Amino acid sequence: MKSQLLEFYRRESDRPLKPVLMAMALSGVGTGMVVALANLGAESAQFTPMRSALLVLYVAAMALYLGGLRRALRGGYAASEQALQRVKARLSCRLLQADLGYVERHADSGRFTPLRQDTRLIAEAMTHVLFGLKSLALFAVSSLFMAWKSPATFGLVTLVFAATLPKLIRNYHRATGQTRASTEREGEFFGLFGHLVHGFKEVKLNRARSEAIQADLVAKARQAYAPRHQVNHRSVDDLQFSSGIFYVLLLVLVFVLPEFWPTHRDTIEQALSTVLFQMGPLTMFATTLPMLARAEAAVAELYALEAEIEAACHGRAAQEALPASAEPRVFERIGLHGASFHYTDAAGEVTFVSGPHELEIRRGELVFIVGGNGAGKSTLLKLLTGLYAPLQGEVRLDGQRVEACTRDAYRELFSIVFTDFHLFERLHGLEEVDAAEVQRWLQVMGLERKTRYADGRFTHTALSTEQRKRLAFIVAVLRNKPICILDEVASDQDPEFRRRFYRELLPELRARGTTVIVVSHDDAFFDCADRLIRLQDGRIVA
Numbered sequence: 194m195k196s197q198l199l200e201f202y203r204r205e206s207d208r209p210l211k212p213v214l215m216a217m218a219l220s221g222v223g224t225g226m227v228v229a230l231a232n233l234g235a236e237s238a239q240f241t242p243m244r245s246a247l248l249v250l251y252v253a254a255m256a257l258y259l260g261g262l263r264r265a266l267r268g269g270y271a272a273s274e275q276a277l278q279r280v281k282a283r284l285s286c287r288l289l290q291a292d293l294g295y296v297e298r299h300a301d302s303g304r305f306t307p308l309r310q311d312t313r314l315i316a317e318a319m320t321h322v323l324f325g326l327k328s329l330a331l332f333a334v335s336s337l338f339m340a341w342k343s344p345a346t347f348g349l350v351t352l353v354f355a356a357t358l359p360k361l362i363r364n365y366h367r368a369t370g371q372t373r374a375s376t377e378r379e380g381e382f383f384g385l386f387g388h389l390v391h392g393f394k395e396v397k398l399n400r401a402r403s404e405a406i407q408a409d410l411v412a413k414a415r416q417a418y419a420p421r422h423q424v425n426h427r428s429v430d431d432l433q434f435s436s437g438i439f440y441v442l443l444l445v446l447v448f449v450l451p452e453f454w455p456t457h458r459d460t461i462e463q464a465l466s467t468v469l470f471q472m473g474p475l476t477m478f479a480t481t482l483p484m485l486a487r488a489e490a491a492v493a494e495l496y497a498l499e500a501e502i503e504a505a506c507h508g509r510a511a512q513e514a515l516p517a518s519a520e521p522r523v524f525e526r527i528g529l530h531g532a533s534f535h536y537t538d539a540a541g542e543v544t545f546v547s548g549p550h551e552l553e554i555r556r557g558e559l560v561f562i563v564g565g566n567g568a569g570k571s572t573l574l575k576l577l578t579g580l581y582a583p584l585q586g587e588v589r590l591d592g593q594r595v596e597a598c599t600r601d602a603y604r605e606l607f608s609i610v611f612t613d614f615h616l617f618e619r620l621h622g623l624e625e626v627d628a629a630e631v632q633r634w635l636q637v638m639g640l641e642r643k644t645r646y647a648d649g650r651f652t653h654t655a656l657s658t659e660q661r662k663r664l665a666f667i668v669a670v671l672r673n674k675p676i677c678i679l680d681e682v683a684s685d686q687d688p689e690f691r692r693r694f695y696r697e698l699l700p701e702l703r704a705r706g707t708t709v710i711v712v713s714h715d716d717a718f719f720d721c722a723d724r725l726i727r728l729q730d731g732r733i734v735a
């Protein structure tokens with residue numbers, strides 16, 4: 194039986210798994226020997242050389258048990274933690290290489306919940322793997338003891354065990370499949386739960402919406418529970434079946450066999466104690482199976498997510514730190530030449546086409562992109578900045594086509610504040626920034642009494658939406674990139690700030706050599722731009 198879980202630990206960790214499993218198996222053997230030797234020792238109270246030998250063996254078995262357990266648990270936990278840390282790091286690094294479209298499609302869908310939930314399950318599963326193995330080893334030792342004490346009973350137990358095992362294995366595989374189905378449903382539940390948290394204000398204000406969401410959440414939770422419920426039921430059935438069959442066996446041994454086979458009466462006590470001795474590990478093993486099935490499903494889910502992210506990377510190699518020389522710091526012009534992009538819906542139908550565009554922006558320009566809502570301004574920016582690869586045509590930097598292999602470096606030209614900007618907790622990548630410079634910008638933006646900059650972060654970010662947008666603007670400016678893109682940064686700011694933004698801040702940025710591209714609806718300030726680019730229905734019209 195091939196276990197994806199064991200394969201996962203083996204593949205993802207440097208620590209060899211075999212010695213860990215071996216140590217746990219030996220620990221199980223040690224436990225079995227301790228119990229068997231105690232049984233043998235109890236047979237006679239006389240001090241004989243035989244009893245002394247048993248005592249020595251008992252101490253050795255105890256050492257085997259304790260030593261094996263320590264080695265196995267320490268090694269096992271270390272291997273599973275290392276494996277998970279490696280997979281989490283790999284997945285997050287690969288996600289950074291994935292297409293923006295893929296992340297946009299799944300951002301609110303709960304698709305990334307396996308990273309949190311499944312990794313926890315896999316971490317916990319190591320304990321179940323090890324104790325399951327220990328139970329099997331213990332079962333094997335007790336069987337040997339039984340074979341020695343009562344070969345007939347051993348034969349009977351082996352027969353029963355052989356008849357039971359295929360059913361347990363079949364159920365184990367079925368449980369793995371059903372747990373995966375349940376995980377998918379759970380992802381949908383967490384997706385909706387994320388929406389609830391983000392849209393909490395709206396939900397709070399509207400009873401009908403709140404009730405509908407509640408009903409949807411309950412339905413999704415129930416759908417996730419249904420397959421898991423079946424798995425749980427079957428595991429209880431399995432447990433009942435495997436222990437029940439042993440009780441039947443006991444019944445046969447104690448009440449039936451002696452009637453037909455009188456000599457069996459002499460060994461009945463021994464047989465009885467060894468069968469009872471076997472029941473513990475077997476029951477323990479049966480209880481670990483559902484947990485292992487869940488972890489197997491979690492591994493499959495995690496690798497499926499990785500394959501999906503990998504596909505969204507389109508064969509791009511894992512990113513190594515970009516050499517500073519690869520980052521274009523100086524340019525003369527960037528442009529779109531016949532470049533177009535489109536969105537599709539779930540059925541693959543095109544829902545919006547941006548382009549084809551002919552556009553060139555020169556170094557030092559202050560350009561405004563204008564147009565109605567949904568005209569395609571943000572999409573054009575994503576195309577221009579290399580966040581979306583053109584589906585047709587090309588993006589050029591100083592006349593050179595930007596290829597898949599140079600797109601990462603090309604993107605380094607830009608710092609951007611999008612309309613749906615995100616403020617990270619720390620100013621990642623700005624560790625060397627001059628604190629006095631940050632303070633100066635906080636003053637310029639009228640935020641000096643609202644927050645401070647310390648230890649690589651703004652001390653207080655629970656500000657109004659527009660104040661947060663000003664912080665995002667500061668971060669973009671501090672990045673000091675050749676091109677700064679500001680998507681509707683000023684649209685909802687107060688009139689005085691808006692005036693300063695268009696009349697003072699933008700010219701200041703241009704004066705220090707930054708090319709500035711601004712998306713704006715503020716027609717009162719269109720005169721500030723060197724050039725207007727007007728969009729309508731995804732096309733540049735002027």
Ligand SMILES: Nc1ncnc2c1ncn2[C@@H]1O[C@H](COP(=O)(O)OP(=O)(O)OP(=O)(O)O)[C@@H](O)[C@H]1O
Nearest residue numbers: 297536537545565566567568569570571572573612
């Ligand atoms: N990630 C996306 N997936 C699918 N369709 C999208 C996506 N983003 C935008 N669209 C669609 O593309 C069209 C253009 O959107 P875009 O955001 O580029 O317009 P915009 O001019 O920036 O709008 P606004 O002024 O309202 O911000 C819209 O019809 C929108 O529904």
